[in-house]
Amino acid sequence: MEEHYKFDKDYTFTFGPIENGNGSVHVIEHNSGLEDHIGINIFDQDFQYRSSHKFPTVVADLIDLAVSIHASDRLALQSIRYEQTRIHVILPVRVPEVMNSSTFLVKLVNLLGWTTASQWSFEFLKCADSERLIERQGAIPVIPRSCEVALWSGGLDALAGLYARLASSDAESFLLFGTGSNNITYARQKQVYESLKIPYRVDLSRIPIRFTGSNLHRKNKISRARGVVFTLLGSACAYLMGQKTLHVYENGIGAINLPYRKSAVGLEHTRSVHPLTLLQVSGIVSELIGEKFTVYNPFLFWTKAEMCKELAKYEKDDLVALTMSCDSPHRQQPTQCGYCSSCILRKQALAASHIKDKTSYVLPSKNKRTDDVSLHLRHMLDQVSTIQSLLNVSRTPSAQWQGLTKQFPILDDIVDRSASAENLTASEMQQKLIQLYQSYVNEWDNAGSQILANFSDQISGMPLSNRSPITV
Amino acid sequence: MGLPSKKSLLQVGDENMPDGDIVHSGLGRLYKKPYEWLCEGKATSEECARTPLAALKKDIIRKGNLPVRLSQYMAERLIQTVNAIGDISAVNWTAVNTAFDQIAQQTHGSHALKELTLRAAKSFLHDLRYGQETTISNAPTAILKGFFHEVYESEFKDRIPLTPTHHAGVDPTILDQRIGNIEPTIFTAIQKWANKAVHDGSVKNIRLPRREKIKEIDLNENIGW
Structure with a gap:
């Protein structure tokens, strides 16, 4: 049955200039005919610390693009299982010629299709003079030295990754970049940073995005463009610091985020910091600034537990409880649920790296018997069991790889498209990924029983997988 | 097309988080009865296979012809590429994979349907x-068959709850065995559906396999209780 559409798009977002105080977006929902004006602003004062006096116009445009994606993604209702939402964005920029080029548009639309499941289109208009203060003010020049700019989410991977990089990177200094429109996350980014107490080597830059007058507008529940927005703004920050690389500290298991079972389809698992997402963001930023720029995850081949071991080396275990991993934070203390997949991976990593987890979670500290709190755990264990059986088929890496890629074809795509960016041959990258999943399975074997203890009421007496059960 | 309703964004029974993984807690309405029949184990394997097959057929027809068209486009692209080179082992797999992604990307429809077709x-x-398949002449049917298989797994087999005890107190191992018993019938039907749908360019007329005729008892036959 062919679909006939009344409109060729579902939403049109017409942005005014992105500003610090009076910015707004005009939203049209074509099918319902509803229209709305919503305030959207960026607070970018932290960008006054930069290496060049003049604020590059392409970077200002990159920031505006990130803000427009953030706002459109939050304000358009989108679905993974049902018909794709068609989103049209009209944005005034300083150099529309570059952004309206077909090369740039194709890359941008592909990236957003891959990360959000919706169909996006863009129209970039020439804007009048920008009202943003940061472009008219001079810079507060930073001392030029080698600096590693990294995303700073306030999460455990960011913290553990930082300590690992402090030990291994040649960079003289680190600039941690945070953003978002959530006050709690924003405050947490600062709190974790302040607890580091390494003021001369590590700085923090935060650029929040704020909505105003949006309370009555129904927002998208599944905000899959968050990673894209974060990396685009992080790239702007890195470029302003004279760097051509933005670092993302994320463990390989979480970054690749394979489906737990076949029932998980496409974007039901986020691709926020997926290697192919980072590769595409690199391409877009490079296209815009006219030179090679890379978004790089140095921990693609590390498990979360391996990252956490770096924290243990520095005896920074106490900082762990300050970080947030939860996908479903509660409003009251304790805020982290303890049973979503991100909380479970966190618990598994801490247990496997022998770090005492002092985090307060809803589970098991409070009885929560109304929901099936072991749902995510069961799915994760099923995946571990699947990977284990695929790896156990043979000791030959080529046979193991064939088995893994038959079940998870995306792994072939990752190697095919990103091995050269990783400076690896295809075969070397395959072996590193096999090792990553082998380590992950081993960690569950060794530390899984500690996690299961939290769920003892919910899972007692069950084989944890329908397939060959993993030993825990 | 209308905008997705609030209910469609937050499907009943799903765990839904802002940027977290969505994990399905159980079967959709269409597949509950087949699951219960399998657990109860009252019917023969053939009868047990018919209920999930009927649900699967209904589901496939409901999902529409987008996967038929996508399979066709992807197969054509693959055949063109291989014919231009003349040797399967010399194919640039990255380029073909990227071309498949592009085909899906440029087609408007449900993300989930496009993903399942891409998987296939x-x-x-x-x-x-990796040499497990050597011919491309059957590519359209093979891809569409793969899609039907993906629907079977993603909507039924891998949506069966991971619980210690299933409906009617059935042990997961027993249920696994029963699923194993019905799968040959299901896969045979899927193959026929793929042939028919590729031929018709539509899934509209796929049919359930005929019931096996019950052998009539010959009055002269000694049935030997």
Whole structure:
């Protein structure tokens, strides 16, 4: 049955200039005919610390693009299982010629299709003079030295990754970049940073995005463009610091985020910091600034537990409880649920790296018997069991790889498209990924029983997988 | 097309988080009865296979012809590429995979349907790449068959709850065995559906297999209680 559409798009977002105080977006929902004006602003004062006096116009445009994606993604209702939402964005920029080029548009639309499941289109208009203060003010020049700019989410991977990089990177200094429109996350980014107490080597830059007058507008529940927005703004920050690389500290298991079972389809698992997402963001930023720029995850081949071991080396275990991993934070203390997949991976990593987890979670500290709190755990264990059986088929890496890629074809795509960016041959990258999943399975074997203890009421007496059960 | 309703964004029974993984807690309405029949184990394997097959057929028809068209486009692209080179082992797999992604990307429809078709197409590509498949002449049917298989797994087999005890107190191992028993019938039907749908360019007229005729008792036959 062919679909006939009344409109060729579902939403049109017409942005005014992105500003610090009076910015707004005009939203049209074509099918319902509803229209709305919503305030959207960026607070970018932290960008006054930069290496060049003049604020590059392409970077200002990159920031505006990130803000427009953030706002459109939050304000358009989108679905993974049902018909794709068609989103049209009209944005005034300083150099529309570059952004309206077909090369740039194709890359941008592909990236957003891959990360959000919706169909996006863009129209970039020439804007009048920008009202943003940061472009008219001079810079507060930073001392030029080698600096590693990294995303700073306030999460455990960011913290553990930082300590690992402090030990291994040649960079003289680190600039941690945070953003978002959530006050709690924003405050947490600062709190974790302040607890580091390494003021001369590590700085923090935060650029929040704020909505105003949006309370009555129904927002998208599944905000899959968050990673894209974060990396685009992080790239702007890195470029302003004279760097051509933005670092993302994320463990390989979480970054690749394979489906737990076949029932998980496409974007039901986020691709926020997926290697192919980072590769595409690199391409877009490079296209815009006219030179090679890379978004790089140095921990693609590390498990979360391996990252956490770096924290243990520095005896920074106490900082762990300050970080947030939860996908479903509660409003009251304790805020982290303890049973979503991100909380479970966190618990598994801490247990496997022998770090005492002092985090307060809803589970098991409070009885929560109304929901099936072991749902995510069961799915994760099923995946571990699947990977284990695929790896156990043979000791030959080529046979193991064939088995893994038959079940998870995306792994072939990752190697095919990103091995050269990783400076690896295809075969070397395959072996590193096999090792990553082998380590992950081993960690569950060794530390899984500690996690299961939290769920003892919910899972007692069950084989944890329908397939060959993993030993825990 | 209307905008997705609030209910469609937050499906009943799903765990839904802002940027977290969505994990399905159980079967959709269409597949509950087949699951319960399998657990109860009252029917023969053939009868047990018919209920999930009937649900699967209904589901496939409901999902529409987008996967038929996508399979066709992807198969054509693959055949063009291989014919231009003349040798499967010399195919640039990255280029073909990217082309498949582009085809899906440029087609408007449900993300989930496009992803399931992509999975099927990439699985066929995987088999060619690693020598488990050697011919491309059947590519349209093979990809569409793969899609039907993906629907079966994603909507039924891998949506069966991971619980210690199933409906009617059935042990997971027993249920696994029963699923194993019905799968040959299901896969045979899927193959026929793929042939028919590729031929018709539509899933509209796929049919359930005929019931096996019950052998009539010959009055002269000694049935030997």
